[in-house]
Amino acid sequence: MKNLHSLPLAAAVALALAGCATPPPSPNTEINLVALNDLHGNLEATKFTYTSTGDTTPRTVMAGGIDTVAGALQQWRAEDRDLLLVGAGDMVGASPALSAMWADEPTLTALGMLGLTVTSVGNHEFDQGRNELLRQQKGGCHSPRPEKACQYELRYGGAQFGYLAANVIDASTRKTILPAYRVLEAKGVKIAFIGTVLKETAEVVAASGIAGLQFVDEADAVNRLLPELRAQGVNTFVVLIHQGGRTASDYDRQYCDDLEGDIVPVVKRFDPAIKLVISGHSHKGYLCKVDGKLVTQAQMGGHMMSRIKLVVDKATGGVVDINARNVVIEQGTFPAEPKAAAYLAALRERSNRELNKPVAKLAVPLVTRERDGKDESPLGNLVADATLAGGRPFGAQIAFMNTGGIRQNLEAGAGNVTSKGQVQAVLPFGNTLVVMNLTGAQLRALLEGQWVGDKVETRGLLQVSEGFTYRYDLRQPQGKRVSGMLLNGRPVADDASYRIVAASFLADGGDAFPVFAQGTNRVQTGIRDVDALVKYLQRREQDLKPAGLVAGQPRIGHVQ
Template sequence: MPSRRFPLALLLALTLAGCATAPRAPVELNIVALNDFHGNLEPSKYNYKGADGKTETLRAGGIEVLSGALKAWRAEDKDLLVVGAGDLVGASPALSSMWADEPSIDAMNMLGLSASALGNHEFDAGRKELLRQQNGGCDSPRPDKACKLAPGFGGARFAYLATNVTDSATGKLLVPGWRIEDVKGVKVGLVGAVLQGTASVAMSSAIAGLTFADEAESINKAVPQMRAAGAQVLIALIHEGGSTVDAPDQPDCANLKGAIVDIAKKLDPAIRVVVSGHSHTGYLCKVDGRLVSQADAAGHLLTRIKMTVDPASGTVQSVAARNIILKPGDYAPEPQVSAFLANVKERSREQLARPIARLGVTMVARKSSEAGESPLGDLIADAIVAKMRDQGAQIGFMNPGGIRKDLEANADTTTTYGHAQAVLPFGNTLDLMDLTGAQIRALLEQQWARPAASESMVLQVSKGFSYRWDEKQPKGSRIVPGSVKLNGVPLDDNKTYRVVANNFLAEGGDNFPEFAKGTNRVATPIRDLDALIEYLGKTPDALAPSASLAASARIEKVR
C-alpha cells in the first residue's frame, strides 16, 4: 500500500511557498503636520471658530504642549512621521528672533521633525542665512545674533525641501526637492515647494539670483524621480494656502478657496495628501478627492493624518485627518523641552523685560477699520516719519503684513522691548526716497491691483496724509480724485515728496512696484523697531486711551 506521508522536504517547501504568497496586512501610516510656526516657542492667542460659527479666543501652541502631544502620539505609534509646510522661522517673537531663530530650529529638532517645505519667511535674512539654518555654523549675516545663545549651532536635523527654487547661476535647486522616508517598510516620498509668488512677499535682495517656478509643475516633474527611487506613497508639502468658511476641524470640507486649490487640481493623481501653509488657516478639505490640510499657525493646531496603505502595491486605501487644538496643560511636556525653553527664557529675560514707555493703554490694536486703517499702523507710520524728519521725511508708509501682533503692555500700561519686538520682528531698516504726487496716487491704486488683493493690505500712513477710496469703482480708479492730501493740501502730481518706508516696501515688496521707482534714495541702517521704541520713549503717556480702539480716519472708505 503506497505511503500517504509527504516527504519532509516537500512539506517544508509547500509551507514556505504558502507564506510567500500570503497577502500582507494593510499598513497604517500616522503623519503629523504643522506649518507657519514662526518661532512661537510659547503659547499665543488663537481665535477658534467652531462648527456652530461662534468664535472662542484661547491660548494655544508652544513647544511644551507640542512636545507632549507628540510624545503621547508616539506612544500609540513609534513610527510617527512629523512634517512641515514652511515658515518655521521668521516674523518670530523676540524669544526666538533675538537669537537668529536658532532656538526654533533646535526646538524642531527636539520635536523630531523629519522634513519641511521652505516658506517665504525662511528667506527673510537671505539665502546664506537659510543655508546656515539648514547646515549649521556661525558664519551669518546677523553676527550680533548668531551663535550667541550657545557657542555653536548645529543646524536643522530635518530637511528643508523645495523642488521649485533654482539658483539661476548654476541651474541647480537651492535645497533638495524631495526625500524618501521608510515608515513600517513603506517608502514615503515627501516633496516640497514654496509659493511661486515668493518674490512678491520677500525682499528682492534676499532672493537675488533665485527663480521660483510653478509649484504643481515642479512637483509633477519630481514624481518620476521619486518613483524611480522607490517611493510608494507621495505627500506634497506646499507653502501656499487658502481659506474656507468651514471650521478648522470639519472633515472633508468642500469650501476651500485660494491659490492652493488650483495647485492641488494640477498635481499628479498619485499625490493623495497635500499639507499646505502660508494662509494661517485651519482646514481639512477635499480637492478632487485628495486631502488638502493646514494647521492654522504658531503651533495652535497639529494635523493628524492617517493613511492606510497596501504595502505590496503602495496603493493608498484610505486617508483620514483631524486638526487638534494644542492647549497648554492638555499634554505633559517632555522634560528636556521644558528645560530648553526655561534656559532660553532666562537668557532672554533681561532684554525682553526692559521697559521702553508707558502707553496709557494696555494694548494698541493692529485690527483695521472698514477703510483698512489701524491704530497701531498709524502709530508705526508716525514713528518712522518722526525718526526721519531731520532727513526731510514728509510721508510714512507701513505694510500691515509687517505688523505681526498688537502692541501690548503690562497691567500698569508699561510696554517693554519684548512687546515692541513682537510687533516688528523682521529687523527691517528704513529707506528714504522721492516720489511725485502722481507716483503716490499710483502707489495707492496698487493696493487693489495686487494679486489676491484685500483690504487687509491697505498701507498704513502717517499723520497729516489722508485720502478717500471707493470700492465701487474699478481697480486702478478707486482713489477719489482730489482726496489725496498732505496737511490738508491736495497732492500736486508734478511735485516731489520725501517718503519713508521699510526696506521691504522700498524694494517693491508686497506687490507695490511703485516704491522701487523712487529716486534720490537713501538706505539707512535705522531699524523700524528702533524708530518705534524711540518714538514711544519720547512720548510717555501720550497715547490716548482711544488709541487702542479706533484709527485716526486718515483713510476713509466711501459708503
C-alpha cells in the same frame, strides 16, 4: 458540519487544521504622520479660539508651546514608534521676541528636539534672504543679523531637519537651492516628501534677499519629479506645500468639499498619483478633498497638529486609503514633556532679562492693530508716524507701513509701561528704513495699487503718517479711485517730488507694491524700524504726550 468521526482520518485532520488556520496577512500597512505648519517661532502657548463640528460655541484655550507639542508627540509615538513629523513651512519668521531676538535659532533647535524630519520652506524662511536660510539649515555664525546670530549659544550647528524647496531655482545654475524632496522609509515603505513654497514668494519678501532666485510653478515643479522618484522604487508621494486656502467648514470636519483659494488650482494640477497634500500659509485648520486628493492644514502657532494615517499597499507602494484629523494641542490635555519644558524655561529666563526692560509709558494698556472696519488702525498710524520720525533727518515727508508687517498689538504692563519685548513683537522682521524720492504721480499709482481689478483691499490698505491724507472711491474704475491727496493741507502735485520713507521690505517693492522700487535718490539709513519705534515712544513720553491717545482726523477717507 459533518461529524469528524464519520470522515476518513486524513480528511478529518485537514478539516480540523483548516478551522484553526490564521487569516492571511494583510496586503496593506499603515503609516502614521503628524503635520505642523506656520509655527512662526511660537515656542510658548498662546490663546486660541475655535469652534468645532457640532458645537458652534466658541471656546478659548491656551494652546501650543513646545512643551505641550512635545508631550503630544511623545504619546503618539508610544502608539507608533515609526511615526513621522513633517512640516509645511514658516517654521520661523515673524516670530515672537523670545525666538526672534536670537535669530530664531531656539526654534530651529526645538524643532530638532521634537523630531521634525522635513518641512517645505515657507515665504517667511526667506525674510532675511537666501544666505540666512542656508545658514539656518547648515549652521554657522556668518549672518546678516550678527547682533542676534550665535548669541544664545556660541555655536549654531544647523537644523536637525531638512528644508525642501522643489520650486526655488538658482537662476545661474538652474538647480534648486535646497533639496526638492526627501525619501523616508517607514515600516518598509518608501515615501517621497516633496516641498514647495508659493510661487508668489518674491512679492511678499524683500527683493534684496532673494536676488538671483526664481520661484517657479508649484505643480510643474512637483509633477516633473515623479518619474525620477518611481525609478527609485517610490510610489507613495506626499506634497508639503506652503500655500493655502479657506473654507467655511470647521477645522475638524471630515472631509470638506468647499475649499477655496490659491491652493485649489495647484492641487487640481498635481499628478493623480499624489493623494495627500499637506498645506500651510493661510493659517486655517481644514481637512478637505480636492479632485480625490486630501488637503490638510493645521492652523498656526502650534495650536493644532494634523494626525494622518496612510494605508499603503505593500506590493505596489501605492496609497489605498487616508484618514486624517486635526487635534487642538491644548495645555493640560497633553502633559508637558520634561526635556522640552526645561529648554523652554531656560530660554524664557535668559530672554526675559532683556525683554522685560522698560521702554516708555503709553497712554493706554494696549494700542491695537485691528481696524474694526476702518481704513486705519491706531497702531498702524503710530508705526507710520514713528517711521516718519526716523526718516526726518534724511528729509522724509511721508511714511508708509504695510499692515502685514505689524504682527502684534502693542501691549503695556503695569503702569501702562511697554517693554522691549512687547515692542519687538510688533515689528519682528528687522527691516531698516529706506528714504527715497517719488513724484506725486507715482504716489497716486502707488495708492491705486492697493486694489487689484474689482477686488477690494486685497493686501490691506497702507498705513500713512500724520500730515498726509487722501480719499478713495471704489465705485470708480481701477486707476481712478484715489483723489484729494494732501500733504500738510496742500495738494500733492503730479510733477512734484516728495521724500518718502518706508521699511526696507516695502522699499524693495514688497507686498506687490512695485512703485516703491522706482524711487530715486535712495538712502539706506541703517535705522531699524523697531529702533525708530522705540525712540518715537520715548520721545512721546518725554513730551508728555504718551502714545496711544485718540487720533485726530482720519488720514484715509472712504467715499461712500
